[in-house]
Amino acid sequence: MPVSDLDAAPGSTSSLRAANQRRLLDVLRGGTDAFTQAELSRATGLAPATVSNIVRELAAQGLVDSAPGSGRRGSSVRLSQSAGVVYGIDFGHSHVAVAVGDLSGSVLAERRHTGDAGVDHRAALELARGLLADLDTGPAPLRAVALGLPAPMAGDVITSASIFPGWEDVNARAATEEVFGAPAHVENDANLGALAEHRGGAGRGHDSSVFVKTSSGVGAGIILGNELFHGAQGTAGEIGHLTLDEQGPPCRCGKRGCLEAYTATPFVRQKLAGQLPGADDVDGVVAAARSGNVAALRALEEAGMHLGRGLAGVVNLLNPAIVVVGGDMARAGDLLLEPVRIGLRRHALDPVATTPVLRSELGGRASLVGAVLLAAERTPLVV
Template identity: 60%
Template sequence: MSSTGAAPGSTASLRTANQRRVLLALRDAAPDDGAFTQAELARVTGLAPATVSNIVRDLSQAGLVDTEAGSGRRGSAVRMSLGAGVVAGVDIGHRHLAVAIGDVTGRLLVEERCPIDPDLGHREALALAGTMVERLRPDGTVLRQIGLGLAGPVTDGVIQSAAILPGWRGVDARSATREAFGTAVQIENDANLAALAEHRIGVARGHDSSVTVKISSGVGAGIVIANELFRGSSGSAGELGHLTVDEHGPLCRCGSRGCLETYTSVEAIQALIGGQLPGATLDEIVAAAAAGDVSARRAFEDAGLHLGRGLAAVVNLLNPSMVVIGGDMAQAGELILESVRMGLRRHALDPVAQTPVAASGLGERASLLGSLLLAAESTELLLEA
């Protein structure tokens, strides 16, 4: 779809502007099922009900929206059609690659996740993602946009630290992804995408400010202030995992010592419990702790206290209305949250010491769903003349 050359103020220009208002309403503000009634569209857009009815009829004939019969013409449900295209979210982590396909509102249609080697090169990773996208994309649909999440600070589409993704060192990810898929692409740090998903559809929905901490192979945070992602001047805001907890502590992959990540990442907990549960996965450690294993419970307690101390600095500075714990560690739930809250109360100022801390309901999928939302929100929806 592209913009028209209609003269400003003309009937054609007004019609196109009104059509765009309806399309953007469907994309940006649709309920969970992706549908509005025509009466709801009229309220959301401020257009007259008769105008909305005419626009819905035109968009339906153009194959851009689908309608389902309801109570009366204006009670019929309206949602974006796959004829308007689809978007894809791609999340590439240290040991996983996940792909999601959605309509242009960001409504999830299908997703798939697979393990990868930590040293997988960027070309091989993008080729695998491309194969997955093509397999999952509904037949006959047009891929409109790619949202790509990468584990590391991203500036102008380039990963600034390759500690977690060594195969992406110095790569212009935006150009490489655009070349691989042949379509528009948006690149974002995975923690920011997790924060976007939590803010839009997760436990932070309804909060205008929140901090989402993603704990997996690394520890990063996405920050939402006044309903907008805060990225910082170079895209590296939220590197919570590299706050120094003890300058004489363990050596971190970033080259510093005693970073929060060395105490709270999945690998840190596995190392801490290695003597008692050698080779245990996070799932197995969580199960052991839930069953009463003292060592496993202590590992989560220690990690949580360290994390709470780091979060105290964040809430003192930013005063978010909520903190979300996500990533792989979210599955530990109250095993870690209880001590996170304790650490926060010990080190935060009284006005913010009771900041709510909750586990993500999206878990390891948050960054993937965020990449899908990013793709949808970056897709232009304009009509042909």
């Protein structure tokens, strides 16, 4: 039964109207399909007459499109693309991916460039702007940009030159706003992957999950209570720098024996150096393993076992409903994931040792999709 409009928000009539508009827009933003006015009334708890008035007001502002249906309350309503678009940018050590999305967080167009994008932040942002310029965004205004970076963030700043060179001590938000002339939001790339998998990938339907991105580095994004968990300093999820062995191989963070040094793509390539000619990337290693090459199989198994050991501490501490593995290494599928599960069972407490470990459904697009979602969700539609 609809709640009274007077219960929606305290204050003046204008603040109540704005609160009701936000409530309706939040419902529209959370869906990919159009809603009927009757569905919006049920979803928001607002009276049908109130919904009709809000739809009429928002349509006049160009924020929603309303198409005739069976009766006034059967008309379909969706966010209007003319209300604006957002940009998502995902930087990696060997790629930059860009996308244009609408205000519901849906990706409209995207493009990926393979090559070093971390040498200089200014050049990297200009490269991203050039890639986005090639995508047809139509006349809709740019409302926000979200940027994913593969490094620990202290606020909007990367403090370690060794982890992502060219961006150290740079206020990434301010630099992005200067290039694009729109509000910017900066996030760790694994956090963006966690957001995307939670909303529309392997983690959907779970209120807690851990997304692990293992590529040239290793990091995790944590969802608790359906929200990203950042920690006090914003560096929650940096599992790649858990120490497995103080006497182990050096890590690019400056320490030794980090989980990343045993599970990231450089580890696998190093293990196979001289044993597997032509396998210069993950796809080559995976192809060799699937054809039965013992050295490739062993390298993936060892990486997976180490990752499972590291994840055991995570699931012991957080007890997430699910663990999702993404990044380049996840292209190995169960050749990597089954050893991860074995390592997890071996090192985790019995109640959590069988925590499901699944492959990312969004694959290499997870962080980019998350960037579009973040930009859309942080764009206010009603002032």
